[in-house]
Amino acid sequence: MNTDFLEIFFQELREKGQSAVEMIKRFLETRERELINEIYRVFHTIKGSASLVGLIGFRDLMHNLESYFKKYESGELELTDELLARMLSIIPELLNRTDDISEEELKSYLDILEGKQRAQAAVVKEAFSENLSGILIDIISKTLSIENSLMRNDVKNALREVRTLKSRLLNIMEENFYVKLSNLLRNFDTLVIQEATLNQKKVKLELQIGQEKVERKDSQVLFDALVHLVRNAIAHGIEPSEERKRKGKPEYGTITLRSYLEGGELYLEVEDDGAGIDLEKVRKKAAEKGLGHLPPEEIIFVPGFSTKDTADGTAGRGVGLDAVRNFAMARGGNVEVVTAPGKGTKFIVHFPVKSFVVKVVVVEADGVIFAVETNDLMAVIVSAQTIDDKVKYKDKLYDISFSSANPRFCLITSSKKALLVDSIVGVFDGQISNESYGFVKGFVKNIFIYPLPVIDVSKISKRAEKSFKKRTILIVDDSFVTRSILSKFLRTFGYEVLEAKSGEEGIEISKKTDVDLVVCDVEMPGLDGFETTKRIKEIKPKLPVVIFSTLSEEQLIRGMEVGADGYLSKSEPPERLLKLVERLVEVE
Structure with missing residues (x-):
């Protein structure tokens, strides 16, 4: 079969299949009979197209799907909520296929539709734009x-x-x-409808997902963990509609799924407004199983533990919560639970991320270049109107937490603050490390040749503005590249930087100039770093000197003998130098 025809078929499948999903959702809510014929026509059209291109598996599955709606129209069959939920459980998976359905897969899909088998939630696979x-x-x-x-x-x-x-x-x-998390979770509303229907409950999903991204290798495991939490919330947390009405709650329960980055960690919260965890019931069940010594918030994570007496297809098997915690802990994180009787439960999954990709705005202020996440910004204004120490924007006043000497642009942050800067360098996709430093939440390492600080707008203040204007550092290194990278990096934080390309030049500068710290390479022609450090210490004993080398044991001992105050390995990231500076130089 011509591959062009197959490509056209799968494109049509995705478009029409998604419209069928939306119509089935509407029918579940409204029971509008007019939708039945439209849904039938979608499956009938896909069946005909599958026949034309020779996809027999798709043809037979679509024939089975259309027959349910045909029989409903003739009065031979009732379209129960459970049957429609089972349809919703398989259609999203079909939309991601690029090949035909095998006989074995067809049998599995038919078993799911007949309720003989449970569908497995799967990550939506993203097709790459290029081969x-x-x-x-x-x-x-x-x-x-x-x-x-x-x-x-x-x-x-x-x-x-x-x-x-x-x-x-x-x-x-x-x-x-x-x-992207938003892509990973884009079919979660279908999952919620499916699970709520199977549990005979009414539930809606609220997604509060930003631009965070996760490593592709972790995506399926993370997806499965969140599926466990959502299913758990529907089965155990959200009450049936009649019970919610008696309690004065809305008929529909709400599950909120949110994500955010904080302190170099990715946080994912699954929160419901249901009954909350019955901690007393958990204690009693735990005592029966010999687990009475554990607090109830920990007992629920014990493998195999469940407060249900019998297991069903959705929950009560005691699997899920321990798998979620294992996922987080394997990555250096954890899972916490917060629950309130009658109000609901929130599970908080968090784990460190070595490097994550977000969109950042890079700005310059008084020669200092730094970045701000676009998620942290409400607006960027040219020539903002200022009143005292505030900026007026859309009839509201925002406190100025940072200002350059002659600002041209204003950033209004999500923390209701204003940052006044000289220029906008650009908007970039940045890979941010989780190395935090004061009001810096991390460093972007893929935009410039040196790490660029990403500001935590919730922490920046007038004090932070002053801390950009720090002391003078002398870099002594015969390598132009090393001097350039360290100089640009330190100037990013507002330090005055002087450069010397030899030990002799470094000594002369330290004699004549009021410097606050020296970073000195060890291996240089002429005077090496040890002799340079020794002579600088003889001239200015209180001037801190950081040895910059490969840091062998022998070099460490030599550095101590000549009076070095700190050590920085060439294999360490430049941001470690900031912590040494903070420790060795008193900041005004």
Whole structure:
């Protein structure tokens, strides 16, 4: 079969299949008979298209699906909520397929529709925009172009092409290694409808998901963990509609799924407004099983523990919560639970992320360059109107928490503060490390050659504004690249930086200039770092000196002997230097 026809079929499948999902959801809520014929036509059309392109498995499954609606119209069959929920459990998976349904898979789908088998929730797979061979050809082509530019001594063009290639590679890496949480969870509303229907409850889902991304290799496990929590909330937490009415609650229960980043960790919360956990019932059940010594908030995570006497297809099997905690703990995190009788329960899953990708705005203020997450911004204003120490925006006043000397732009933050800066460098997708430092929540390492601080807008204040204007640091290193990277990095934090390309020059500068700290390389021609440190200490005994080297045991001992105050390995990230500076230099 022509692959173009198959591509057209699967495109039609995704479009029409999604419309069927939406119509089935509406029918569950309204029972409008007019929808039945429309849903029937969707499955009938897909069946006909599948026959034309030779996809026999799809043809037979669509025939079975359309027959339910045909029999309902003729009065031969009742479309129960449970049957419709089972349909909703399989259709999203079909929409992600790129091949035909096998006989074994067809039997499995039919068993699910007949209630003989339970559907497994699955991650929505994202198709990559390009195939691997196309990517490799593109990279090779750009590499050859760079080489040609260098051979022509066209360095400016070569640098431009290097930047383009770097951006391209970062986009490929992000596309292949990260998944947006919003994409991962986009079919959760269908899952909630399905589970609520099977439990004979009315539940709605609220998604409060930002731009956070997770590593693709973790996506299925994380998805499964959240499915466990949502199913648990529907089965154990949300009360039946009649019971909620008696309690004065809305007929529909609400499950809220939210995400945010804090302190280098990704937080995911699953909260319901149900009955809350019956802690006394948990204690009694725990005592029966010999677990009475544990607090009830811990007992619920014990493998196999359940307060239900019998297991059903949705919950009560004692699986899920321990798997969720195992997922978080395996990544250095944990799961907490907060519950209130009659008000609901909230599970908080959190774990550290080594590097996560978010969109940032890079700005400059008084020569200092830093970034702010777009999620933390409400607006960017040109030539903002200021009144005393406040900025007026849309008839509201916002306190100015940071201002450059001659600002042109104003950032209104989600914490209701205003940051006044000189210029907007640009908007970038940044890979942020979880190394925090004061009002810095992390560092972007893929935009410039040095790490760029990302400001925590909830912590920045007038005190933070002053802390940008710090003391003078002298860097002594014979490598131009090392001096440039460290200098730009430190200037990002407002430090005055002086550079010396030899030990002799460093000694002269430290004699004539009021510097507050020296960073000195060990291996330099002429005077090495140890001799340079020794002579600087003889001239200014109280001036802190940080040895910058590969840090062998022998070098550490030598550094101590000549009076070095701190040590920085060349294999360590530059942001570690900030902590040394903070410790060794008193900040005004």
